[in-house]
Amino acid sequence: MANTPQSKKRARQNERRNAVNKARRSRIRTYLRKVEEAIASGDKDAAQTALKNAQPELMRGVTKGVFHKNTASRKVSRLSARVKALS
Structure with missing residues (x-):
């Protein structure tokens, strides 16, 4: 458990960052799921x-430190290849 004031503050900051990162990761996964569903339905335009x-949502995750570049x-490369193969 955190004892010093510094480590207590760090624990608070980590909780906040964890919540932000979790929300951001969830948002990105939702966007990816929409692409997967459109591919599965065979609708190339969608x-x-x-x-x-x-x-851009994925790349924003990179700049915010949620994902590695x-x-x-x-992920983008593989998805775009699958979308291209739909035709």
Whole structure:
């Protein structure tokens, strides 16, 4: 357990950051799920639109430190390949 004032403050900050990061991760997963659902339904236009909306959200996650840059790039790359293969 945190004893010093510094470590108590750190614990409070970590709780707040954890909540923010959890919300951000959840939001990104929702965008990714929309792309997956559009791909599964076979609707290319909807899939392209969903991917276009998901991409900046994923990259925002990178700048905020939720995801690693390569992880986000890999996800975007694989999704775009799957959307392209729909035709």
